[in-house]
Structure formats: C-alpha cells, structure tokens
Amino acid sequence: MPRYIVSRLGLAVVMALLATLVIFLIANTVPGDPALAQLGDLAASNPDFLKAFRAKWALDEPLWTRYFIFLKELAHGDLGMSIASQRPVLDDIKNYAPATIELATVGFLLSAVIGVPLGVIAAVRRDSWVDHVARFVSLIGVSSPTFWLAFIMLAIFYGELQIAPGPGRLDPIAFAPPNVTGLFLIDSIFAGDWNTFRDALAHLVLPSIVLAAATLGLITRTTRASVLECMHQDYVRVARAKGLSERKIVMRHILPNALIPVVTLGGLAYANLLTGAVMTETIFSWPGLGRYTFRSAAALDFPAIMGITLVVAVTYLIINLLIDISYALLDPRVIR
C-alpha cells in the first residue's frame, strides 16, 4: 500500500507540472496581449509605458525563460504576483479558497445525503413512484443550466418571497468572524457567535442548493444503476437464501459493493465543485476561487491563471488519490 501511494504521488507531481506547462503554452501562443488587457487604451497607446510594463512582468523575455522563472519561484513556494490584483497569487488563492471550500462541501454533502438514499430506494423499488420521482429530479438537475437555476432561486426566494438572504457570504452590515480557518461556519462556532453562524448558514442555503442540483442528478443516477447491477449477484441470492431481512441485504451486502462507482463519480464531482463553481459564485457574488478564476481569465492575468491551474490540478490529483485509497477500504481485493 505505501509503495502504491508513493508511486501515485510521484506521477501526480509530474502531471501537475505538465499541466502548468500546458496552460503556459496556451496562454502564450494565443493572440491576446496581457499588457493591452491590463493597461487600457490610454496607457497602452504610450510606447514607453508599454515597455516598462512588459519589463516589470518579464513579458518581453523568451517563452522558456519565463517558464523557468515560474518554476524557480514555485520551488521557493512563490506563485508570483497577480498582474490584476497586484498581490501575491498565493495570498489571493489563500484568501478566496475558504469561501469555495465551504460552499462546495455543503453543496456536495447536500447532494450525497439526498442522492445516495434516493438512488438506493429507486433501485429497490424499481418502477414505483419513488423511482419515477427520482428519475424526474435527476434529469431536471442534470439538464438545468446552473446560471439560470441560480437566477430563478434568487428571484423566487430572495426577490419574491423574501425568505432567503441575498447574494454574498454574510449580510452587508455584518462582520466576518475572527479568522481561524476562513470557513465562516466553523469560525463563528469557535467565536461562540451564533448570530453570525445563523447568518452564514442562511447565506449558504440558496447557492448550495444550486450547486447540489447537478451533482444530485449524477449521484442518484449512478447509485441506482450500481445498486441494480449488484442486486442480481450470486452473493445477494445467498444472503436471501440464508433468510436475511431485505433491509439487511440492502444495507450490508448490496450497498458496500454498489458504492464503489458512486465514490469515483462523487469524488470527481466534488473536485469539480471545488474548482469549477464559476457560475454559481458569479451570480451569488461569492468571494471564492470560481469568481477569481473568471476575473483572472477575463483580464489575461497569467500569473494568477497559472497559480489557479496548479491548485486545480493538485486538487484533482489529491481527490483521485483519495478515491483510489477509498477503493482499497471498500474493497480489500484492490491492494493485492
């Protein structure tokens, strides 16, 4: 097992570095000019200004020199400065990550807590009304454009019914809890500040439902298909022949076997939420990585884009590793 993990980690590091190289090459072989994107028309029309700007950000060095500068700084734990925010990229990412982690985790838990039981019931009671409801919910979830669903939720629950708070992580007049983890739910518990906790939780409801919608469909679908697959295995027949209760057969014999594909898909979906909640964060003015990604991409802020790429690649690789390890826990045969 340890050797397995080490070799996987080695490959992961190589892949992450290759990923930054890919983004670096894409970013530098396409026509967009970061100097023009940043400076605006007036400043960009002044050649001296342009030259100084390019020199400052090493934009006039050859391609490979710039990539090696990036790697050298990376080795020192430095992701460089963001051109747009004029701050170290690492600080920016540290600043925005907690909001995204909080939202993605709540959204993912929501979809898993509803999706797995729904999928199991749909499979066990195949063709019943539960099955049809589950199918309908998952198809709608998968087919709704996130950005539109977010708008509809805001329009109904914030605009019309006024039972949900508006965009953002807290009320505009509220103060953030003292920073420990950056996760408002946890920090406010540490501070014993229940008003802030309630406020943060209320602000999480709508965006996490929106995030959960698509993932819910995916998880329900996979769980149902996988449980149906397992229901016809010999060991289930044996369990039934032994006279076990239907409940025990499902919980102890079918579910552990059926969960393997669900864990894979669920893990990837979680990685996707952690790194790709661009739409939801934009609409709910959520100060997270998704919005930072979008703004950096729009401004052709290459240092920031490279930093995000690295974070995204590393997140994916770690989650893939965790998925593989959880296989070993769910199915002892994997290690051999």
Place this chain on the structure above:
Amino acid sequence: MSVTAQAGVIAVDKPKSLWRRNFRRYGLPGIGAAIIVLWVLVAIFAPLLTPYTPELVDVTKRLQPPSQLHWLGTDMLGRDVLTRLIFGARISLFTGIVVVLVAAVFGTLVGGIAAYARGKTEEVVMRITDLVLCFPPIILALAIAAALGIGATNTIIAMLVVWWPKFARLARSMIIVQRSQEYVEAAVVVGYSPARILLRHIIPNSVGPLIVLVTLDVGNAIITFAGLSFLGLGVVPPTPEWGSMVSEGRELIEQWWVATFPGLAILSIVLGFNFMGDGVRDWLDPKSRRW
C-alpha cells in the same frame, strides 16, 4: 428461460404494464426527439415565426411584461424576447451539434490510432488526454476563450480543445476490446492496410457507445456554450443567444421574463437530448439497467 416466460405471462395478465413498458421504451425518447425536431424547425423557419427582428431596438417599449403584442415581453432595449428566443435556437443547436460531432470524430480517430498502434504512441497519446481531462472543462475553456478573444468561433475552438479527450478515451477502451477479435486477425491475414482495418472494420464495430455519448453530450455542450456566453465570452452582443439573454436579465428580478424564458429554452432542449440519449442507450445496450 424461465424469466422470459414469466415476463410473457405478466404482460398477458396485465396489458397495462405492457403499455407502461412500451412508454418506457419509446415514450420518453419519443418526447425527447419531438422536442429536438420542434427546436430544429423553429431554428430553420425563425424569420417566418415572428413579425419582429431580433436586433430591433425600441427603447420606448423597454421591459414590457408578456402581452398579446409581445408574448414573452421585451428586454432592456425593447427587443421582443420571443423573437430573440426563436433566433437564439439557431446558434445553440449549431454550436452544440458542431462541437460534439467534431470532437467525436477527432477523439475517436486519436483514440483509435492510439489503441491500434499500441506501445509508445499509445502511452504518449493517452497521457495527453489525461492531461486535458485533469482540468474542469469550464475553467480550461474559460482560459482559452478569454485568451482567444470574444466570438462564437473562438468559443467553439476553446470548447473543442476540452471536448475531444473523453471520446478518445472511450474509443480506445472500445477498440482494445475489438482488436483481439478474430475478424481483425482475418482482415490482417487478408492483407488490408491498418487504416482500412481501423476505419472500415474496428470503428464500425465499436460505434454503439460512441453514439450514446454523442447524443447525451449535445445537451452538455449546449449548456456549456450558453454558460460561456453568460460570462460574456460566447457571442458578440446584439446576436441573440440564450446564455447571454439570461445574463442580460440576471439583475432584473422584477422583470423576471427577460431571464426566465431563455433559461427554460435551454432546459427544454437539453432535456430533449437527455431523454433521447437514454432511449438510444437502452436500444443499443438492452442489458443496461440505467434509466
């Protein structure tokens, strides 16, 4: 054997369940196909379906609620929402289908060549697909589209870069199964060229799952394109496009009709492709126990 006999008995005993099963088999895919055909017709005959033009600005009529003159209301510039919706079907259908088809053809060829060549070629090609697949598609497409500049063509290019690897992966796994089959050995013995064996023998035999993925994926591509447009990277403004229409209406919570209807249009067309894709899967793979 006993299972078939049993199923037959049930079908005879309860004609209702036979009807239900037929609905399961043909009903939803049928509805899906009908939705798609309807949107294709709307896209083709767009100018005949509305008295307005999609770019016609009339500020005196801005933000009117749905009425007899404007069935779905008007937007901030007084343009008829229904008209823009009808014309928007063109670009959504076009981009969705083009992205998936081009990606499918390219990905299948790449995956096919990799699987057939084996050895180093296969290793290198598959590591490249792994590399692309380790990014969330929307972020990579976002970065590329932003770097290339705004415009439908650039957005389609950006999406293609992200889209082909999953087809390469699927094609490779299908072809690995096929390449050890006897008919391939027979073709080699007869002396056919590798290209001919790949294109005429192996790929046609592994096309089923690819068709399923293509059908299910068009909806996905439509949503992604609309999403990029929503973020301001898809089409250049006055062009009517569903994603950018939602974006134009996203601050207008009181004037809900501006953003709601284009979103419903996206939802309906994507549901159509998903219904049909499920049907195609059941049809091509009767063993699958998915919905």
